[in-house]
Structures are given as structure tokens and as C-alpha cells.
Amino acid sequence: MLKEHKGSLLGVDIGGSHITASLIDMTEARVVSKSYSREKVKDNGVPEEILDVWINCIKRSIELGGINGSNVKMGIAMPGPFDYERGISLITGMNKLESLYKTDIRTYLSTKLAIPKENIIFRNDAEAFLHGEAHCGAVKRVSTALGITLGTGVGSAIHTAGTTLDANLGISPFKEGIVEDYLSTRWFVSRYRELTGKEIADAKPVFDLAASRDPLALGIVGDFITNLSEFLYNFSIRERPGAIVVGGNIAKAYPLYLDQVNANLVKLGIDVPVVPSALGEDAAMFGMAYYLNGNRPEENATLPSREITSLNIH
Template sequence: MQNILGIDIGGSHITLAQVDPEKREIITSTYVREHVNSFDNKETIFSAWTSAIEKAAHDLVKDDLLIGIAMPGPFDYENGISLMQQGKFIDIFKINIKEELAQRLSISPKQIHFVNDAAAFMEGEVFGGCVQGFQKIFGITLGTGLGTTFYNGEMATDEDLWDSPFKESIFEDYLATRWFVKRYAELTGEQISGTKDLLDKPLEIQKQIFGEYADTFSEFVVQHVNHYKPEVLVIGGNIAKAYPHFEQKFIQNLTKDSINLQVRISGIFEDAAILGAASYALKKLL
């Protein structure tokens, strides 16, 4: 069996685990999650990443190790070079991460493969999640940001629709967690941190805010997703956990626009990117 490590790297963490390619699941006993501050210097970041990888892969033969890494963009995924100039990971801008990690881990750069984090979410859902067997799939992650990805039957791609124009701004400003925080403050003068807090509030305010969110979300699907003609829409991210609270209006709105679309909610959430990064690396090996 191929020894594979799936890794999800974000602005504040590295999460990783060995993946069983036959069972298409994470080997939970190898799961590692470490805090990594993306604003730290290069050496601190690489040391933390290397330490976490060595913890998760401690019992694997390095010569036979395959590593898939889900990374946010902008990023040169083929060559493993960070192109992030603003905000996170500034100190590793233009650094060849593939070569740096390979050297520190004493493996070949050819054993490491990078994939966009939104595409990794989709690859994970196709490989071991809720849309196995489908050929044309659109994926949306709803959380601190808006992620969009399309699977064409062979490979997932990042569709990068987060900054599509909407009202006086962009869709992400109306579909990410910050919109719930802003809208609740506008209506009540009080603060919440996201949808989890909203679910503890009176039903009347929940219904209004989730209703408005459903209108925006369905508008996004009508404008930007429908022309892909997907068989199914898969939704991930923390906001997806509140889907039952805006599902009815969302589906009603799509029906009014004559869109009949199956909707699946991720069953593996954070683990999707780990599975997806591993399955992407497997594809590159074949």
C-alpha cells in the first residue's frame, strides 16, 4: 500500500494525517494539528511544518512517502512556490517550499505535490466524501471566505469566484462569516462571532438573517454556478453546518429560476482537504 500523507495548511494551522488509499479514509491515529502563525519568519514556519510532518509520518519509510499539500493561493502549485505578497506567509514569498521541505525531510522534491485548498476540498469529497461517483460537481466552501471549485470528472479546479461583483461590493462580503456578524450588529446593536452564536438567538432574528443569506446564496448560484451544469452542488465550511436553517428558502429560490440541483453537505468538513491533497498526490503519481 502506498504511504501517503495529506496536509492542509492554513493561515493559522497545519493539519495532517496518513491516508489509507484503499479505504479512502484518514488513519485517525496519525492525525496531527499544530498552530502555525503565518506572520512568523521563514525559519519558524518551516520548522513548525517539518516538525508536524515528522510526527505524522514517524513510522513511514521516507523513500516510499508521498506527500500532498493543500495550500491557499496565490501559489505556483506545480513548482511549489508561494506567491503570497500580502497578509499571511509574507516571509516565504517566492521561496521554493517544495525544495525547502524536501531538504529538511531528506526526501526528493518529486515526492511532494501541491494543490489549491478549494480544489483539495473537492478532491477529498470525490475521493472519500459525499459525492463519490458523480462526474460534474460544483463545490462551495462557506466560512471565513468564499471558496469555489469545479470537478469535471477527472480533476478539480479552483474557480476563484470569491470576488465576483455583488451590490456595492463582492459576493464574499455577503456570503462569508463576517456578513452574519455585520448584519446581526446592524439589526440588534449586539455582537456575535458567526452562525453558531446566531443559532442561540431568538427564532425571529434567525429567520430574517438566514432568509437574507439564502437570497444572496441562491443569487450567486444563478449567476455563477448554473452555467457549469453540475449534477450536484457540494457545500462545505462552517456555515454549511447551518444549512438546514436556510435550505428551504435557498431551494425555493432556485426552483423559481427553474434550477433543479441536488445539494450535498460535506460529511468530512476539515478532513476533506487532507483527503483531497492525498488523492491529488496519488493522481500525480499515476
Template sequence: MGELVLSADIGGSHITTVMMDVENRIEVPDTWFRTRLDSTASAQEIIGNWSNAINTSIALKNITPSKICLAMPGPMDYKKGISLIQSQDKYRELYNLNLKDKLGERLNFNPKNIHFSNDAACFLKGELFCGSLSGFSEAIGLTLGTGLGTSHIEKGIAHDSNLWKMPFLDGIAEDYISTRWFTKRFEELTGKSVKDVKEIIDEHKNSDHFKTLFSEFSSNLAKFIYRFAQSKKPLAAVIGGNIANAEAYFLADTRKHLFEMMGYSLPVKKSILGEKSILWGAATSH
């Protein structure tokens, strides 16, 4: 067994932790742990819940990792481990705190061996490391869910592209490529309120407007990828997030639209790692 790293994916409502053997590209069996979080809680409670999740994964095999690597949304000074989230509905209580020091103290772990990385960048890094983009070097990544995550590779390093707020159509990109767009547009077409894309598929797949909805989305997504690709010149793209699970209804059309715009076929692949792409990306970022 090679060097073991504790990897964590911290979202707005959950934390997932697992021990990784990076050298051999394997997940340590029976160390996966996931629990819900209240990201509006106090700093002490949030850091306590993170620590409990990390300790749970470590205790499952009773092996101390050499590093603890955490993927987390920004804004953040990732190198120093200082959260800069201030105006979002999550983790406001962590603003300006040194999370490396706080976690190190709570876990009795050297803060120098605790590392933070951007979650969108980790998604792409993981897919390149052992996922659907294995063998590619220059690529872009999109996570399609409640919000829009974007990432790109520059000189071998994964970066958050931060394009969710890019001017797009009559608003910003996230207005058109997110769960919010699906629920809003579905209600405009049908007059019915739905919670998410899964509900649309499960309960309204045979409705008159289902094809219209996904046809519009595939067009929006292709236009966005085209603009993204124009600036970053990738060799491939990968999509992940909850909306990617509905690929059967939009991905073929997205590729077709993209081919028409670009004049060549840019590989657009669905993540094969799912949530594990972020965990692998975090574990291999330091």
C-alpha cells in the same frame, strides 16, 4: 495496506496532518495531528512549524510516506511549489520561495515527491472521492467561512474557481457569503456586535432578527449558486466550511430559491467529511 501518503491541510491559522491509505480509502489510525500556526511569522519559522507537524504524524506510526501532499490557499504556482501570496495578511514571508525545496531540505525528503494543491479544489475533490458527492462527476464546491472558497470540475480535474471576488449585488460575492456578512448584517439589524455565526446561533437564536438574517443569507447564497451553475453546468453542489454547520437555518430555503430560479432541483449537499475533505482531496490529487 496500500501506498501511504502524508496529507496536510494548511490554513491561515492552522495545519492539520494525517497519513492516508488512498488505495483502500482509509485514514491510518492515530496519525491525525493539528496545531495552530502564526502565518505572519518568518519563512523559517513557518516552514519549521509545517515540518514539525508533518514529522509528528509520520512518527506516530513510524512509517515513511511515498508522497507528501499539501493543500494550501493561493495564489501559488502549485506545480513548482512557489508561493505567490503577497498582499494578504498571511504567509507574506513565503513570497517567491520554492516551498518544495525548503520542505524537502527540512524533512530530508525528495522534493519531487512533495506536491501542493489548491485548498478549495481539494475540498471538492475529496467530496467526490469519498464524501457527499460520491457517484457524481460534474460538480461545484463552496466553502463558507471567513472567506468564500469556490471550486469546479473540468475534464475530471478539480480547479479553484476563484469567484470570491466576482461582482455580486452591490459588491463582490465574499461581501455577502462569509462570516463578515453575518456579523456586519447582524450589527445593522440589532446594534449588537458578534464574533461569528456560532455566537449568533448560541446567544441570539430567539431574537427578532434571527430569521431575517438567515432568510437574507439563503437568498444571497441561492443567487450565487445559480450564477455559478449557469457557467459550469454542474450535476450537483456541495457546501462546507464553518457556516455550513448552520445548515438547519438556511439550506432548505436555499434549495427552494434555487429551484424557483433554475426550474429544476440541483442537488445541494452539505459536506459529510468536514475538514477531512481537503485532506482526502490533497492525497488524491497526484
């Protein structure tokens, strides 16, 4: 626990396009709103463009929270591949944060923020997301839950018997490529370009058009629904979870697709509710706070390997 703000720890959520930081009050399970800080990140920028934004965002959160930075215990939810034990980025070939490949992030942050290295902990972002939702969010009363995050990449995790672990299925073979090729932002950008010859920055324009009943956009969303249904079927068939929770930027448009995904899974014999995140972007920060507070998986706990297959959904 932090001396300056009893019951609070600093949670940080880093994605391909953003960073969010806030103190988390563990006694009341809430974000300390006055300390909340968020910045956009240039995902394909040079190291300084990315790291400077991270530093400024974290510094602002510490300052707004009125705490002594040297005493901060900071938990960072980070997309993989990443050496979470040593704090070194291994992201390459993922179209995000690639300029940080093999950068010692822990040492850099420790030096720039004057925070002891041992007070900086990293964890897979999807794992942290599901941990937060399992403890105080959408699946807090579910003994076995699955979580996915949809955005710049695709994260996946499993929570069972009080332990949350990364499932690492985003890079699993799927259709003609890998899972991320069909469920991430780049799929929407690529598909829209293929059909229109026009460029978009992310999935939001497609969902906005779909909401206004644009036929082309509705077709793209329909293809996405099929892809997501197939992925979730494969993810859940062996686990038989009590629920599946979906987060990430693409999850914000869940009213346009989640009901149909649920209907597709029922047709396939998976009568498991797929629900949107209750905590939104705060989920991973809550997960990191619980992690720092001692709620960690057993050492060397692992998940069995899983194959992703394609289905015909009509």
C-alpha cells in the same frame, strides 16, 4: 505508494486558520486515524508563527504514522492565490497568511522536514476538496458536480468527466465588492459589528445565536442565505451540475441555512441538490491523496471565465 505503510500517502489541508495532516490509506479509502494531526494557525501572524505550526503538525503526523519522513509523498491543499507548480505563496490582500507572500513554501518545508522537493505537491484547496468528495464523498456518483468551501475565504471548483479544476470565483465581482466580501468569515464579523458594535472572532457566535432563535442573528443568517443563493445560482446556471457540495467551517452550520438555499434555487429554476460535505475536513486530504496517486487533470485544462451577477430573491 509508501513502502512503510502500503497504500498510504500524506495529505495536508492548509486553511487560513488551521492545518490538518494525515496518512490516507488508498486501498481502503480512509484516514489512518493514528496519524491524524491538527493545529490552529494564527492567520495574520508573522511567517515563523505560521510556518512553525505547519512544521510541527506535519512532523507529528509522520511520527504518529510510524513512517520514514524521507520517503513521504506529501500532497498539500493550499488556498490561493498560490503558484502551485513552484510552491510559492502569492496570497496578498486576502486577510489571511499575508506574511508568507512570495515565500518559497516547498523549499522551506523540504529543508525543515528533510523531504525531497519533488515529493511535495501543492494543489488549490477547493479543487482538492471537491476531488475528495467526488471520489469517495458526497458527490461520488455525480458526473458533473460543483464544490464551494466557506470559511476564512471562499473556494470554488468544478468536477466533470473525471477532472476537477479550480473555478477561482472567490475574487469575482459580486454586489458592491467580491464574492468573499459576502460569504466568508469576515462578512459575518463585519455585519455583526455593524449591527451591534461588538466584535466576534468568526461566524460561530452568529450561528449559535441563530440556533437559539435570536432575531438579530436570524436576520444575519437570512442575509447570508440570500447571498449564498445568488452565488450558487450564478455558479450553476451554465454548468447544470448534478449536485453542489458545500464544505469549510461555515458549512458546519448547514442545518441553519442549506434547506432554504435549496428552496431558493428551486424558485430560480435550479433544481439541483445542494448538500453538505460527507468528508468534512478530510475531503481535501483525500483529494490530495488521489492526486498523488495519479488521478490528475489533463495538462493545461482550463475553465471558461464566468461573470457573477446579482439577483432579487424574495
